[in-house]
Amino acid sequence: MARSFDVVVIGAGPAGYIAAIRCAQLGLNTACIEKWRAPDGQYALGGTCLNVGCIPSKALLESSEHYERARHKLQVHGVTASGVSFDLKAMLARKDQIVRKMTGGIAGLFKKNRVTWLQGHGRFVSGGTTWKLEVDGGQGSEAVEAAHVVIATGSRARHLPGVPVDNRLICDNEGALDFDSVPQRLGVIGAGVIGLELGSVWRRLGARVHILEALPSFLGAADESVAQEAWKLFTRAGELAIELGVSVGAIGKSKAGVSVAYQTAEGKDATLECDRLIVSIGRTPNTEGLGAEKIGLKIDARGFIEVDKNCRASLPRVYAVGDVVRGPMLAHKGEDEGVMVAEIIAGQHGHVNYDAIPWVMYTMPEIAWVGKTEQQLKAEGIAYRSGRFPFAYNGRALGRDEAEGFIKVLADAATDRILGVHAIGSLASELIAEAVMAMEFGASSEDIARICHAHPSMSEVMREAALAVDKRSLNG
Ligand code: FAD
Ligand code: NAI
Secondary structure: OOEEEEEEEEOOOHHHHHHHHHHHHOOOOEEEEEOOEOOOOOEOOOHHHHHHOHHHHHHHHHHHHHHHHHHHHOHHHOOOOOOOOOOHHHHHHHHHHHHHHHHHHHHHHHHHHOOEEEEOEEEEEEOOOOEEEEEEEOOEEEEEEEEEEEEOOOEEEOOOOOOOOOOOOEEOHHHHOOOOOOOOEEEEEOOOHHHHHHHHHHHHOOOEEEEEOOOOOOOOOOOHHHHHHHHHHHOOOOOOEEEOOOEEEEEEEEOOEEEEEEEOOOOOEEEEEEOEEEEOOOEEEOOOOOOHHHHOOOEOOOOOEOOOOOOEOOOOOEEEOHHHOOOOOOHHHHHHHHHHHHHHHOOOOOOOOHHHOOEEEOOOOEEEEEEOOHHHHHHOOOOEEEEEEEHHHOHHHHHOOOOOOEEEEEEEOOOOEEEEEEEEEOOHHHHHHHHHHHHHOOOEHHHHHHOOOOOOOOOHHHHHHHHHHOOOOOOO
């Protein structure tokens, strides 16, 4: 007889595993199906984020930043470090160990919360008063039933048509997190988040990085002032070479590596020769093999599962969360959707405030924002006031010798309510949390300006930017 659950979650990335744990916390008998296998062949929880995304990329960003600091950023402090080198194997092993610790941690959380982990590929078989599913695992297949189903099948790297990724010479995020040697010349297609983050990792470790971007503008989703500052800092001599507005043509493997034919923004034919190539041109939702067609689940033209604002799919008691639905492909957005649907299933009032989801790019300096950009406010005809303050006037930033960038606060011209906050600078990823909370609480710029911020701290820049909205910053 098929095992029966109140809720079956398909996928144990951040959206799915959090949904499963919250369901279990709320007293629902919950199972989570996950098919991911770690390099050792064992089933693993955590999805893209923990296995080949957020966590390993941040581990390598941190390690490579330490190397760069030791080589170039200590002298200014009067510290001399000579003969600095790195051991790539050890760096990768550290990253893998963090991944194992985190994915193993979720297995522990599942046990603690009594979530049943069904190992294998999950698909819908049929519907009715309960949903019937099948799990294909290493040991054969198992039928399960569920009153509610949460689809959290995530996304995978989008590839260029006709350009097979072998994750050796031509790589997506999976190969790019695992190079066994530092390429001398690294090509990257796509100057988005992955291109800039992983491009930074390998540049710090010695690669000459050349990024080809199709769009004529840089970081189109960010506030223009932040994108301009980022362009200035990231493309300084010895940093990343980025070409905008290119049209990528044939890509071929040669003895020497990979060659990419492209047309420049000016229409000239050019070729990029590199030892390895990262293709980071966005991600595609995972809906194949889910049995969606068997139950009539609606999927939009781009492959995303259609949902309403509460992540309800087109069929009763079916929800979808995370990268497989509309909205930013960010782990914390998926987690919050997971909590929301669990609470709705349990009869509570789940909610996600899509206007207060932070974005962070873990480059150096970091980029972080929440809410509307200045260009969005202009396009929407919203009257606003803007306050901006540089890290260069902040004692802590100078002490750390990380004083590049600024924070900008945008507030409604009539009500002073904060509409957006944009930061480029060291620790922007942490500083943005204050702005997210302010926006969640409907704060005004004056509210932040009146809060006592510790001195000396980078967070004082947030307060000064808020003061600058009213043209009364105190230290600049
Ligand atoms: P996923 O994490 O993709 O998980 C989906 C899971 O479902 C997978 O484990 C998959 O095996 C499983 N699955 C799929 N279909 C089935 C099936 N039929 N049966 C059983 N299991 C199935 N986001 C951030 O917020 N911050 C970051 O710093 C960040 N860094 C990133 C760095 C990289 C290199 C990449 C690639 C992504 C990064 N992201 C980051 C994005 C983040 O990883 C995703 O937004 C997040 O993982 C989405 O979570 P999810 O649960 O929706 O999907
Ligand atoms: P992305 O959407 O950030 O960037 C892709 C870039 O590739 C875009 O600038 C796009 O214009 C360009 N592009 C698309 N097709 C192209 C082509 N044919 N030739 C040249 N350029 C082309 O996608 P990316 O970097 O692959 O990352 C995927 C997603 O993963 C991100 O959108 C983000 O949601 C998530 N992510 C989040 C991180 C974070 O939060 N810090 C870190 C890494 C990834």
